[in-house]
Amino acid sequence: MKISGAEILVKTLIEQGTEVVFGYPGGQVINIYDELYKHQDKLKHVLTAHEQGAAHAADGYARATGKVGVVIATSGPGATNLVTGIATAYLDSIPMVAITGNVSCPLIGKDSFQEVDITGVTMPITKHNFFVNSIDKLAGIIREAFKLAKSGRPGPVLVDIPKDVQTALFDYEPADVVAPYPKKPVTSAAIAKAVEIIMAAKKPYIYIGGGAISGDAGKEIEALAERIDAVIGTSMMGLSAVPTKHPRFLGMVGMHGHYAASIAMHHSDCLITLGARFSDRATGKTSKFAPEAKIIHIDIDAAELEKNVRTDVGISGDIKEVVEKLLAVLPQAKHDDWRSHVEELRKKEAASDPVDDRFSPKNIIRLLNTYKNAATPVVTDVGQNQMWAAQYAEFEQPRKFISSGGLGTMGFGLGAAIGSAIATGERSVLVTGDGGFGMCLTELATAVTYNVPVTVVILNNTVLGMVRQWQTLFFGKRYSNTDISNRQTDFVKLAEAFGASGYRAENESELKAALDAAFASDGPVVVECMINKDEFVLPMVPPGGSMDDLIVKVGD
Amino acid sequence: MERYVVAVLVNNKFGVLNRVTSMFRRRGFNIDTLTVGETQNPKLSRITLSFLGSDNKDQIIRQLEKMPDVHKVQELEKGSSVSRELLLIKINNSSEARQDILAIVDVFRAKIIDYAPDSVTIEVTGESGKVNAIIDLLRGFGIIEMCRTGIVALTRGKENVLATDAEIEEGSEG
Ligand SMILES: Cc1ncc(C[n+]2csc(CCOP(=O)(O)OP(=O)(O)O)c2C)c(N)n1
Ligand SMILES: [Mg+2]
Numbered sequence: 001m002k003i004s005g006a007e008i009l010v011k012t013l014i015e016q017g018t019e020v021v022f023g024y025p026g027g028q029v030i031n032i033y034d035e036l037y038k039h040q041d042k043l044k045h046v047l048t049a050h051e052q053g054a055a056h057a058a059d060g061y062a063r064a065t066g067k068v069g070v071v072i073a074t075s076g077p078g079a080t081n082l083v084t085g086i087a088t089a090y091l092d093s094i095p096m097v098a099i100t101g102n103v104s105c106p107l108i109g110k111d112s113f114q115e116v117d118i119t120g121v122t123m124p125i126t127k128h129n130f131f132v133n134s135i136d137k138l139a140g141i142i143r144e145a146f147k148l149a150k151s152g153r154p155g156p157v158l159v160d161i162p163k164d165v166q167t168a169l170f171d172y173e174p175a176d177v178v179a180p181y182p183k184k185p186v187t188s189a190a191i192a193k194a195v196e197i198i199m200a201a202k203k204p205y206i207y208i209g210g211g212a213i214s215g216d217a218g219k220e221i222e223a224l225a226e227r228i229d230a231v232i233g234t235s236m237m238g239l240s241a242v243p244t245k246h247p248r249f250l251g252m253v254g255m256h257g258h259y260a261a262s263i264a265m266h267h268s269d270c271l272i273t274l275g276a277r278f279s280d281r282a283t284g285k286t287s288k289f290a291p292e293a294k295i296i297h298i299d300i301d302a303a304e305l306e307k308n309v310r311t312d313v314g315i316s317g318d319i320k321e322v323v324e325k326l327l328a329v330l331p332q333a334k335h336d337d338w339r340s341h342v343e344e345l346r347k348k349e350a351a352s353d354p355v356d357d358r359f360s361p362k363n364i365i366r367l368l369n370t371y372k373n374a375a376t377p378v379v380t381d382v383g384q385n386q387m388w389a390a391q392y393a394e395f396e397q398p399r400k401f402i403s404s405g406g407l408g409t410m411g412f413g414l415g416a417a418i419g420s421a422i423a424t425g426e427r428s429v430l431v432t433g434d435g436g437f438g439m440c441l442t443e444l445a446t447a448v449t450y451n452v453p454v455t456v457v458i459l460n461n462t463v464l465g466m467v468r469q470w471q472t473l474f475f476g477k478r479y480s481n482t483d484i485s486n487r488q489t490d491f492v493k494l495a496e497a498f499g500a501s502g503y504r505a506e507n508e509s510e511l512k513a514a515l516d517a518a519f520a521s522d523g524p525v526v527v528e529c530m531i532n533k534d535e536f537v538l539p540m541v542p543p544g545g546s547m548d549d550l551i552v553k554v555g556d
Numbered sequence: 557m558e559r560y561v562v563a564v565l566v567n568n569k570f571g572v573l574n575r576v577t578s579m580f581r582r583r584g585f586n587i588d589t590l591t592v593g594e595t596q597n598p599k600l601s602r603i604t605l606s607f608l609g610s611d612n613k614d615q616i617i618r619q620l621e622k623m624p625d626v627h628k629v630q631e632l633e634k635g636s637s638v639s640r641e642l643l644l645i646k647i648n649n650s651s652e653a654r655q656d657i658l659a660i661v662d663v664f665r666a667k668i669i670d671y672a673p674d675s676v677t678i679e680v681t682g683e684s685g686k687v688n689a690i691i692d693l694l695r696g697f698g699i700i701e702m703c704r705t706g707i708v709a710l711t712r713g714k715e716n717v718l719a720t721d722a723e724i725e726e727g728s729e730g
Contacts, residue, residue, distance in 0.1 A: 123574070124578060124582045127624075128623075128625075301622065302618050306614060307615055
C-alpha cells in the first residue's frame with residue numbers, strides 16, 4: 001500500500017529507534033505534524049517555544065544518551081532558527097538529524113513564501129545534508145542521515161523535504177536500525193610507534209577530549225593510565241569521561257583549566273591525546289604547547305591529525321580499540337618521580353584554594369555537588385558560569401557534563417537541560433548566567449508544559465561576566481555594554497509568570513532552602529543566586545599565551 | 557609554496573562541486589585551478605584541483621576524504637603523472653606582426669583556430685609551464701581575450717583513481 005512521504009518519514013524515524021522528537025510546526029511541515037498526531041503513541045513530540053530551543057533540546061538529548069537527537073522545523077524562519085543549534089552540535093560532534101520542510105519542488109528557486117536554501121545555509125555546519133527531490137529516495141535518505149550522524153566522528157545531518165515530497169505517495173518497506181559505517185582498522189605500525197614512545201616516557205600524561213565520551217572509552221583510559229603510571233587531564237569536552245575523584249585525574253586544561261592539570265601537561269614528556277582536537281581554547285599558543293612532550297594523537301577523524309599541533313605519531317581509529325591494542329602490549333610501568341612531582345603541583349593547587357564561606361560561585365557549585373547524584377546531568381550555559389561549573393562540578397559517570405564547547409553558544413543551556421532531563425528521566429541541573437539565560441528563557445514554557453524536572457541555577461552577577469573579565473584584564477576596565485544591572489528582570493517573578501517556581505538566594509542558607517525545594521519538586525524550578533560582579537574565573541591563560549603565562553591571582 | 561594537483565572522484569550529483577569548493581573556502585585554502593567532468597562511470601565525476609600549498613596539503617586531502625560525496629582522492633605528483641591545460645587566446649593581428657605570430661605558433665605546436673585581418677585566435681595545449689610561456693610571448697602583440705581550462709591530469713601507467721563499483725555502492729544515497 002502506498003503511503004504519503006510525511007508518513008514514510010515518521011515511520012522511518014520510528015523504525016530508526018527515535019522515541020522523542022523536538023520541534024515546531026508550520027505550513028511546510030503540516031503534513032508531517034498530521035502524521036506525528038496519528039503516531040503519537042509511538043513517537044513523542046516535544047513542542048518547544050522556539051526552534052533554537054528545539055535544536056538545543058535534541059542536542060542535549062543526544063549528549064545525555066549518545067543516541068541521535070531529532071529536531072523538526074518548518075521552512076524559512078523555522079529552518080534558519082535551527083542554525084545556531086545545528087552549529088553548536090557540529091562543533092561538538094553531536095549526532096543529530098534535523099528535518100526541515102520546504103516549499104514544493106516547482107516553487108524552489110523562485111523566492112517563494114518562506115523559502116530558504118537551508119541546505120546551502122547549513123552546508124558548512126553539518127556533517128552532510130540532503131535535499132529530497134523525489135519520494136522514492138525519502139526513506140533511504142532518512143536512513144543514510146542517521147547512519148552518517150552516528151558513524152565515525154558523530155555530527156548533525158540535515159534533511160530538507162519539500163512539501164510535494166511529503167504529500168506524494170510511495171511504498172514503505174520497513175528496515176532495521178542502520179549500523180554505523182565500519183571503522184577503519186588501526187595499523188599495527190602506528191601502534192608500534194606509539195608503544196615505543198610510551199615506553200621511553202618518564203612523564204606520561206593522558207589528555208582526553210569529547211571523543212573519549214562518544215567513543216565510550218573511559219574505563220579503558222583508566223586502565224591505560226594505571227598500566228603506564230600516567231596522570232589524566234581533559235579538555236572541557238572530555239569532562240565526565242573519567243570520574244572527577246579518580247586518583248589519577250587532575251582536571252581540565254586550557255584557558256581556564258585547573259592548575260595541576262595544566263602545569264603537569266606543560267611538564268609532561270609524552271602526551272597521549274585521545275579524542276581531543278587541540279582547540280585554541282585548550283592549547284593556548286600552539287608553538288609553546290607541551291614543549292617537552294612527544295605527542296601521540298589518537299582520533300576517529302583522520303583530518304584532526306596534524307591539523308592544529310605537530311604530532312609525533314598520529315593514529316586515526318576508534319579510541320577504545322586503539323587503547324585496547326596498547327594495553328595488549330604495554331608492560332606495567334612505574335614513574336615515582338613524575339607522580340610525586342604531580343602531587344607537589346596538586347598540593348600547591350589545594351593551598352591556593354582556601355576554604356571560606358563566601359557566597360561565591362565556587363561554593364555554590366560545590367553545594368550543588370551535594371544535592372545532585374551520580375546520574376544527574378549538569379548542563380551549563382556559556383561564560384563564567386560555564387567555567388565555574390566545569391571547574392568545580394564533580395562527576396562519576398560519563399555524559400553528565402553537557403556544555404557548548406566548540407561554539408560557546410549562550411542560550412544553549414535551558415534547551416539542553418530540558419533535552420537531557422527528558423532523555424534520562426533524571427532531574428537535570430542547569431548552571432547559567434543572567435545574560436545567557438535571558439537569550440532563550442522562553443523555553444521555561446516548554447519545561448512547564450511537559451513538567452520537565454530541571455533545576456535552573458542562575459549565577460546572577462548582573463553583568464556579562466566573561467566579557468567583563470576580559471575588559472577588566474585587557475581593556476583597562478572600560479566596561480562597554482557588559483553591565484546589565486539596569487535590566488531589572490525579576491527572575492523569580494519571571495519563573496512564576498511562566499508557571500514554574502522561583503527562588504532568590506543571597507546566601508548559603510537561602511540557597512539550601514531553595515535547593516531543598518527544587519530537588520523535592522518534580523518540575524522546573526528557577527534558583528537565582530546573587531553573586532558579586534567582580535568574581536573572576538581563575539586560573540586563566542591569557543589569549544595567545546601558553547601555560548607558562550597562567551594567571552592564578554588577580555591584583556586589584 | 558608548491559603547486560599540488562589532486563584528482564577527486566565524487567558522486568556525479570547536484571551540489572557536489574559546491575560542497576567541495578565550499579570546504580576550501582571555509583578552511584581558508586585557495587584553489588588555483590579546477591576542472592570537472594563525468595568519468596567513464598556516469599555515476600562519478602572527476603574534479604581535478606590544483607592549489608598552492610606548503611604544510612597544508614595533507615590536511616586538505618584529509619578534509620576532502622572525509623566528505624560523504626567523495627570516493628577517492630589522489631595526489632598527482634609531477635614525476636608520476638601527465639598533465640595538460642588548454643588555452644584559447646585571441647591577440648591583435650596585423651601584417652607586420654603576422655610572421656612573428658606564425659613562428660611562435662609553430663614553435664609551440666599551437667594551432668590557429670580563428671583568423672581575421674585584425675585578430676587571431678590560437679589554441680595551445682600543454683603543461684602549465686608551456687601555456688604560461690606562450691602567453692608571455694604573445695603579450696607583446698596585445699591580448700584581446702584569453703581563456704584557460706585549468707589542469708587535467710592522469711597518473712602514468714595503468715594505475716588509476718577510479719574506485720571499484722563496490723566502493724561506489726557503499727557511498728551515500730540520494
Ligand atoms: C550567542 C552568544 N553571543 C555572545 C557570546 C559572547 N559571550 C561569551 S560569554 C558572554 C557573557 C555571558 O554573560 P552571562 O550569561 O551573564 O554569564 P557570566 O559570564 O556572567 O557568567 C558573552 C556575551 C556568546 N558566547 N554567545
Ligand atoms: Mg552574568
